[in-house]
Amino acid sequence: MPNIKRDLAFADDFITAELVEDVQDYAVEDAVVVNLSPRPMITGTDHPAIVPAWKSTVLKGGVIAKAERVALIKVRRVKNLGGAPLRGWDWLGNRIRSFPRDTPLYISAFDHCGEVTTDPFVFTNERSTDQTPQVFDMRLNLWWSPSDTDCFIHNEHPFLEVHTQIHGVGRMQKFRENDEATLYEDIPLSEGATHDPFCRVTGENQWTYPWHRYYADTDCVWLAIELHPKG
Ligand SMILES: [Fe+2]
Numbered sequence: 001m002p003n004i005k006r007d008l009a010f011a012d013d014f015i016t017a018e019l020v021e022d023v024q025d026y027a028v029e030d031a032v033v034v035n036l037s038p039r040p041m042i043t044g045t046d047h048p049a050i051v052p053a054w055k056s057t058v059l060k061g062g063v064i065a066k067a068e069r070v071a072l073i074k075v076r077r078v079k080n081l082g083g084a085p086l087r088g089w090d091w092l093g094n095r096i097r098s099f100p101r102d103t104p105l106y107i108s109a110f111d112h113c114g115e116v117t118t119d120p121f122v123f124t125n126e127r128s129t130d131q132t133p134q135v136f137d138m139r140l141n142l143w144w145s146p147s148d149t150d151c152f153i154h155n156e157h158p159f160l161e162v163h164t165q166i167h168g169v170g171r172m173q174k175f176r177e178n179d180e181a182t183l184y185e186d187i188p189l190s191e192g193a194t195h196d197p198f199c200r201v202t203g204e205n206q207w208t209y210p211w212h213r214y215y216a217d218t219d220c221v222w223l224a225i226e227l228h229p230k231g
Contacts, residue, residue, distance in 0.1 A: 010108035010142045012087060014077040015166075015221065017142075019113055023067040028059035030074060032192045034164050034223065036138065037068035038118040054123070054225065056164045058192035069114070071140065075167040075221055082219060084108070084144040092152075105151050108142040116227060120201045123160050123227065136227035142166065143224060145216040153178050153213045160207065160227040162197050165189035168220035174198065175211040182211075189222070205229045 002024040008017035020026060023041075034056040035041040041051040042065040051057050064070060075081065085091060089106040093099040116138050121127035139159075145151060147168075153175055163172065169188070172195045176182035187195050199207040214222065 008071065008073075008113070008140060009111035010140075014081055014084075014087075015073065015075050015142070017071065017073045019069070019071055019111070020064075020067075021069045021114075023064050023070055026064040026067075028062055028064060028072060030060045031058070031072040032074065032164060032166050032223075033057050033059050033064065034071040034073070034194065034225070035067060036071055036113070036116075036140075036225065038116065038122065039068050041067035041070065054162055054194065054197070056192055056194040069116075071113075071223070073142075073164075073166050073223060081167075081221070082144070082146055089142075089144060100152060103152060104146055104149055106144045108144070111140045113138050113140055115230065118227070120160060120207065120227075124197045124199055124201055124207070126201060135230040136160070137230055139226045139228060141224050141226075143214070143220075143222050145214075145220050147216060147218045147220075149216040149220075150180070151214040151216065153180065153211050155209045155211045157199070157207075157209060157226075158228070160197065160199060162194055162225050163189070163214065164194040164223040164225065165191050166221040166223055167191060168216065168218040170217055170220045170222060171215045172198075173213050173215055175213075178211050180213075194225075 002022045005020040011017040038053045092105045119130040172187045174185040
């Protein structure tokens with residue numbers, strides 16, 4: 001049976017968020033569509049197009065012809081959207097003691113959405129075909145910040161990550177050092193955009209990230225996609 005769907009853990013009255021698996025000829029009224037799969041997603045009917053692995057698009061009355069697993073996410077209520085912390089989202093400072101005490105960055109519930117098998121070198125685009133596939137647990141969450149928020153420079157993650165812009169306009173920025181004056185790359189993210197992976201694989205379950213941060217130019221909701229090594 002194709003098109004098995006359920007709500008994601010962070011779906012609420014303000015944000016529709018669905019996971020659909022084994023997707024075939026699935027009509028999308030209006031949503032950011034994220035390809036949560038190491039294989040291509042095919043959109044369209046008369047003129048099919050390919051959305052590569054771990055990339056995204058916005059469909060408005062469009063069709064997903066075929067995909068392994070997708071997230072469909074849309075902010076449907078803007079009024080009081082910034083009340084995210086009042087409806088269960090957690091301030092990151094509650095989880096990380098060293099997080100700046102003045103930074104309004106809030107995290108939704110996590111959704112554990114299954115396993116994915118991929119070669120980490122293929123995920124990072126350092127290799128084009130699987131040579132050392134391994135199993136990861138995929139975890140999704142949303143982030144919320146108001147406009148002009150510096151979401152903290154960091155360079156460590158025990159997982160592979162990318163982000164998709166869901167609402168507003170933000171940037172993924174890279175730095176030579178833990179200092180915003182050393183910026184060397186500034187990737188704009190408008191609604192529906194996913195940045196390319198930017199970690200490098202350095203060994204088994206080992207990767208390095210440059211110093212990086214998300215910067216919210218406007219009020220922003222964005223999706224984190226994390227692949228955690230299994231076991
Ligand atoms: Fe990060």
